[in-house]
Amino acid sequence: MELINGYPEYMRDMIHTVEKTRQDRIKKALKMMTLDEREAVLTHHHPDYNPATKRTVKAGVNKGDKMPHEVADLLEARSLISPDEIDLSKIDYDVDLLIIGGGGAGIVAALWANQEGVPADNILIATKLRLGDSNSMMAQGGIQAADKPNDSITRHYLDVMGGGHFENKPDLVEALVSDAPLIIKWHEDLGVMYDKEKDGTMVTIHGGGTSRKRMHSAKDYTGMEIIRVLRDEMRNKKIPILEFAPAVELIKDDKGQVAGAVLFNMETDQYYVVRAKATIITTGGFGRLHIQNFPTTNHYGATADGLVMAYRAGANLRDMDSVQYHPTGAIFPEQIVGLLITEKVRGLGAQPLNIDGELFVNPLEPRDVESAAFIRECYERNKGVETHTGLKGVWLDTPLIDIIHGKGTIEKKLSAMYRMYARFGIDMTKDPILVYPTLHYQNGGIEINADGTTKLPGLFVAGEASGGVHGKNRLMGNSVLDYNVFGRRAGIAVAKHVKKASVGKLTLEHVKDYEKTLDNEGVKTDRESPMIIPDYREKSVLSRMIDVWR
Amino acid sequence: MSSKTQESKMDKSEKKIRTIRVYVMGKSYDIPEGFTIMKAIEHAGYRYIRGAGCRAGFCGACATVYRKRDDYKLYTALACQTTAEEGMYLVQLPFVPANKKFYDLNLIKPTGTVMTSHYPEIARCVSCNTCAKACPQDLEVMDIIQASLRGDIEKAAQLSFDCLQCGLCTIRCPAEIAHYHVAQLDRRLYGKYILPRSKHLAETVKEVESGKYEKEMKKLTTMKLEELKTLYKNRDIETGD
Numbered sequence: 001m002e003l004i005n006g007y008p009e010y011m012r013d014m015i016h017t018v019e020k021t022r023q024d025r026i027k028k029a030l031k032m033m034t035l036d037e038r039e040a041v042l043t044h045h046h047p048d049y050n051p052a053t054k055r056t057v058k059a060g061v062n063k064g065d066k067m068p069h070e071v072a073d074l075l076e077a078r079s080l081i082s083p084d085e086i087d088l089s090k091i092d093y094d095v096d097l098l099i100i101g102g103g104g105a106g107i108v109a110a111l112w113a114n115q116e117g118v119p120a121d122n123i124l125i126a127t128k129l130r131l132g133d134s135n136s137m138m139a140q141g142g143i144q145a146a147d148k149p150n151d152s153i154t155r156h157y158l159d160v161m162g163g164g165h166f167e168n169k170p171d172l173v174e175a176l177v178s179d180a181p182l183i184i185k186w187h188e189d190l191g192v193m194y195d196k197e198k199d200g201t202m203v204t205i206h207g208g209g210t211s212r213k214r215m216h217s218a219k220d221y222t223g224m225e226i227i228r229v230l231r232d233e234m235r236n237k238k239i240p241i242l243e244f245a246p247a248v249e250l251i252k253d254d255k256g257q258v259a260g261a262v263l264f265n266m267e268t269d270q271y272y273v274v275r276a277k278a279t280i281i282t283t284g285g286f287g288r289l290h291i292q293n294f295p296t297t298n299h300y301g302a303t304a305d306g307l308v309m310a311y312r313a314g315a316n317l318r319d320m321d322s323v324q325y326h327p328t329g330a331i332f333p334e335q336i337v338g339l340l341i342t343e344k345v346r347g348l349g350a351q352p353l354n355i356d357g358e359l360f361v362n363p364l365e366p367r368d369v370e371s372a373a374f375i376r377e378c379y380e381r382n383k384g385v386e387t388h389t390g391l392k393g394v395w396l397d398t399p400l401i402d403i404i405h406g407k408g409t410i411e412k413k414l415s416a417m418y419r420m421y422a423r424f425g426i427d428m429t430k431d432p433i434l435v436y437p438t439l440h441y442q443n444g445g446i447e448i449n450a451d452g453t454t455k456l457p458g459l460f461v462a463g464e465a466s467g468g469v470h471g472k473n474r475l476m477g478n479s480v481l482d483y484n485v486f487g488r489r490a491g492i493a494v495a496k497h498v499k500k501a502s503v504g505k506l507t508l509e510h511v512k513d514y515e516k517t518l519d520n521e522g523v524k525t526d527r528e529s530p531m532i533i534p535d536y537r538e539k540s541v542l543s544r545m546i547d548v549w550r
Numbered sequence: 551m552s553s554k555t556q557e558s559k560m561d562k563s564e565k566k567i568r569t570i571r572v573y574v575m576g577k578s579y580d581i582p583e584g585f586t587i588m589k590a591i592e593h594a595g596y597r598y599i600r601g602a603g604c605r606a607g608f609c610g611a612c613a614t615v616y617r618k619r620d621d622y623k624l625y626t627a628l629a630c631q632t633t634a635e636e637g638m639y640l641v642q643l644p645f646v647p648a649n650k651k652f653y654d655l656n657l658i659k660p661t662g663t664v665m666t667s668h669y670p671e672i673a674r675c676v677s678c679n680t681c682a683k684a685c686p687q688d689l690e691v692m693d694i695i696q697a698s699l700r701g702d703i704e705k706a707a708q709l710s711f712d713c714l715q716c717g718l719c720t721i722r723c724p725a726e727i728a729h730y731h732v733a734q735l736d737r738r739l740y741g742k743y744i745l746p747r748s749k750h751l752a753e754t755v756k757e758v759e760s761g762k763y764e765k766e767m768k769k770l771t772t773m774k775l776e777e778l779k780t781l782y783k784n785r786d787i788e789t790g791d
Contacts, residue, residue: 035783133603133611140608147754150788154766162782170771178767181754191655191738193711193745200746212788221712224608228715229741232734236652244599266599299609300602335586335633339606415712419687420607423631533597541595 001388006333006426011434014355014385018395018432021357026403030362038369045372045380048323048472053292059521060514061316070289071320074308077527078515080248081271083508086262088251091275093242095124096498098260098276100247100306102127103134103299104223104483105463105490106282107230109452110239112491118498120239124274126263128246128301128532132231135284135299135464136483139223140342140416141207142215143484144477145180148204151212153177160478163209163366164443164471167319172469172486175450176478179485184216186484192229193218195413205347207476208327209366215477220342220416223480245272246305246532249511250279250313250459253504257458258313260506266532277501278458278494281306282487285442285464288534291323294439295338305530306465310446312514315454318467319444324474327352327370329438331393333424338438343367343476345396345414349404353395353432354383360394368473371437378436385434393436398428441479443470452490458501460494462486570636587629587640588612601642607631610716613643613686626684626718646717648728653735660739662701669732672699674725681719681729687712691719691729698732706733707740 004012033041043049054066057075067075096118099106102125110123125131146156156177161168184202188194195203195217204213218225234241247261251273260274283306287298296302311317328341346352346363352370354360354377361373374394378384384392402409410429411418421428445467452460463483470478518525535542569580572590579594588602603611612629619637629642651668658664666673672695681691690709697706710733719729757763770778 032787035779129600129603130611133609135604138604138606138608145751147748147751149750152766153758153763154770155785157767157770158778158782158785161778166775166778166782174767174771178758178763181751181758184748185751185755188747188751189742191741191743193707193737193741194748196745196748198746200748202748202751206788211785219711221608224714225711228734229738232738233655235650236654238652297606299604300598334584335589336606336631416607419712420631423607424633533599535597536589536592537595537597538593 003425005431006421006424007431008388011385015431017355017357018353018397022397022400025351025359026400028359030359032362033365033369038365041372041376042368045375046368047292047325048321048368054321058523059517060311061314062320065320067320068291068323070291071286071304073527074289074304074529074531075311076518076523076525077529078525079312079511080528080530081262081511083511086271086273086508088273088506088508090273092272093124093274095274096122096277097124097494098274098279099123099125099282100261100279101282101284101465102131102241102243103282103284103463104136104227104230104480105487106280107132107227107234108484108487109280109282109462109491109494110234111230111237112488113494114237114239116492116495118495120237123239124242125239126242126245126247126261126274128244128266128305130243131234131241132227133299133301134227135287135302136223136480137227138297138299138340139480140220140340141344141347142217142222142477143184143480144207144210144214144475145184145216145481146177146212146214147181147184147202148212148214151214153180155212156180156214159210160475161471163475164473166471168471169468171450172448175489176469176481176485179488180481183481183484183488187226187229190229190233192226195219205344206364207343207347208364208370209475215344215347217344219412220344220414226480247309248530249508250309251275251506251508252313252510253506255504257503258456259458259503261309275503275506277498277503278460280452280460280462280490280494281310281446281465282463283465285445287439291439294325295329296439297326297329297338297340298439300533303531303534304442305532306461307446308530310454310459310461313456313459313510315446315456315459317444318447319472320467322443322472323439324367324441324443325371325437326440327367327374327437328396328435330433331391331436332387332434334389335424336420337391339420340438340440341396341417341433341435342414345398345401345417348401348409348413350396350398350400352435353397354381355385356383366473366475374437387434391436393434395432396435397432399430399432402429441474443472443474448486450489451493452486453493460490462490570634572634573639575641576639581634585634587614587627587632587634587638590634591629591640600644601629605630608714610714613716613718614640615643616640626686628686628716631686643717643721646720648717648720648731650728650731651735655738655742658739660703660743664739665698665701665703665732665735668735669727671725671727672732675699675727676725678724680722680724684718684722686716686718687714689713694733694736695727695729698736703736703739704744706736710736
């Protein structure tokens with residue numbers, strides 16, 4: 001296909017239409033929708049509101065709850081291990097604290113547990129890829145914190161509750177917003193390079209659904225910058241790390257406590273038994289399940305492993321019917337379909353436009369509303385732009401950013417975005433980009449309390465794996481905040497917990513019990529979970545696979 | 551919803567696409583044109599354990615070295631952000647055994663010698679610029695090392711900000727410098743000691759800790775839902791640039 005500065009000729013013609021309406025649009029602002037208008041567009045166009053995408057879970061604590069088929073498939077599945085083949089009498093790692101998942105929440109939890117008195121040698125982080133490999137690393141736009149004179153943590157509270165459709169757990173939201181300034185300060189002390197004015201004032205902008213400009217950023221590498229610093233600090237503290245060693249089941253003890261996990265060394269195929277007085281699940285979300293076949297912004301490892309293990313052990317999930325689709329995933333070129341175009345692009349003034357170059361929705365509605373409006377524009381009003389592979393999207397008029405804020409703004413403040421498009425021949429300072437909603441975030445998860453504890457003694461959860469903080473829809477900049485706030489709180493709570501805790505006899509009976517429950521509920525399946533990593537091999541290869549090593 | 555339609559259309563169009571020949575660690579595979587290197591390797595039948603991470607250009611897990619047919623040069627790329635081309639000989643870095651120094655940031659200061667005392671090997675830089683040529687982010691890596699050597703921490707921090715720590719510079723360096731660890735120390739020193747501290751942040755932390763918002767927060771968390779919704783609807787939105 002012949003491309004002219006990254007776009008085929010027919011799209012070039014469409015870009016002219018966008019250019020023609022640009023001058024008139026610059027000052028134009030569309031009103032935010034009323035709560036009723038929001039409800040209407042969500043009901044008709046948001047994928048979550050389509051009942052065919054979900055089913056009732058047949059077994060376990062949340063029996064009877066509606067969840068996406070892809071999640072139900074993992075819950076209604078057999079264990080990867082046969083409990084009787086695991087020798088629990090030989091302990092490979094005997095620690096105070098096991099952290100499962102080496103992303104943001106895991107690293108923060110490790111640092112704070114250590115800070116609060118758990119010696120580094122008594123901590124183990126087991127992670128399925130490398131330390132830091134996570135969605136936390138990929139967060140672009142920023143982290144919310146109410147720390148400006150015109151703002152307050154109570155305003156932040158109101159925004160979070162409204163964004164989550166008032167279904168968030170109030171005490172979790174209170175914790176989230178109250179700790180936010182403290183977290184930014186902690187980062188500052190650790191040397192995170194936040195965007196600041198010359199006098200140290202934080203550069204902050206709006207995100208969708210915020211009433212004050214409280215999005216702090218580090219260019220559009222915010223997540224990477226924070227993770228780089230936290231990971232460096234963790235290495236300095238010499239906290240032991242086991243990479244490419246995911247947990248495959250939790251271990252309990254005869255007192256009903258969670259007491260460690262069975263790890264799997266992906267490179268040698270052997271298992272390890274970890275005994276721990278406390279276990280924190282920080283395994284992140286489920287983007288790589290590709291709910292409803294959506295492409296995703298998520299990390300390779302985002303397969304909801306922690307959710308599955310915790311559920312088998314008896315923890316309860318909440319808000320699992322709610323999936324976040326980020327309004328702006330790339331839809332062209334083909335190589336980057338589904339990848340995140342940070343909300344900061346809209347925060348800085350880029351407008352979403354239809355094929356006629358018309359602004360059809362306020363650029364900063366909450367994410368679910370914005371996404372639903374894009375889907376409506378493409379498939380009900382039929383005003384989307386079709387790519388050569390048959391995908392539909394809307395324009396995001398990025399050149400507006402430099403027009404509003406001055407030449408060079410995009411290259412400076414959105415260097416990751418600029419670089420990504422430049423790699424594929426598109427100059428986003430000159431041409432608009434094409435976007436469509438992409439699977440972004442697991443709004444729900446394992447229910448936690450404000451200190452990261454769960455209903456299972458010995459089990460703590462933090463970050464995207466947890467549920468209750470964001471209700472039915474998370475606002476931008478609250479996930480980076482979430483993993484910091486609740487990672488810290490879980491770390492602190494664990495430090496107290498391990499002083500008194502003692503572990504009894506280890507057991508995997510709960511795994512057998514859960515499989516019996518599946519049988520009793522009539523779930524007939526040979527599916528196995530957790531998934532650990534997705535499989536993108538070509539079908540023709542899979543159909544000719546043989547396993548000669550067994 | 552249309553996601554199903556989108557997928558099936560995608561499948562159909564892929565079938566029409568021409569193929570190219572790439573070599574994964576020397577073995578040849580025919581791959582549809584237009585895939586990233588990462589998707590091409592998966593299409594060939596590999597299921598990544600190492601070598602894949604964020605798949606979006608933010609983590610450096612997929613650092614790739616390749617050569618083109620009839621070309622002696624070694625090129626570098628991120629597999630997830632680079633289109634596979636005819637005749638590429640591909641291999642990925644599973645791990646980079648680089649030297650990282652351990653330090654307590656509270657006990658060091660951004661002095662002229664802090665960088666050379668932690669990483670004396672930066673003095674071995676021969677200014678060959680191989681590091682910069684290897685950088686998939688197109689950073690001026692050699693300048694970062696030279697700035698560190700001079701004790702210009704601010705410059706090193708700013709030049710290195712977009713570093714993904716993939717390690718391609720380090721694996722190519724004849725002086726065996728771990729550029730990305732050096733730059734990490736630069737940035738943390740800069741962020742902690744040189745970048746001005748935020749006054750409004752420090753004040754807010756004090757206010758929150760003093761319990762200034764406790765009463766109002768209690769009211770909000772225990773408020774009737776309808777009342778909370780009204781507050782939300784009527785809240786004013788900050789405007790202006």
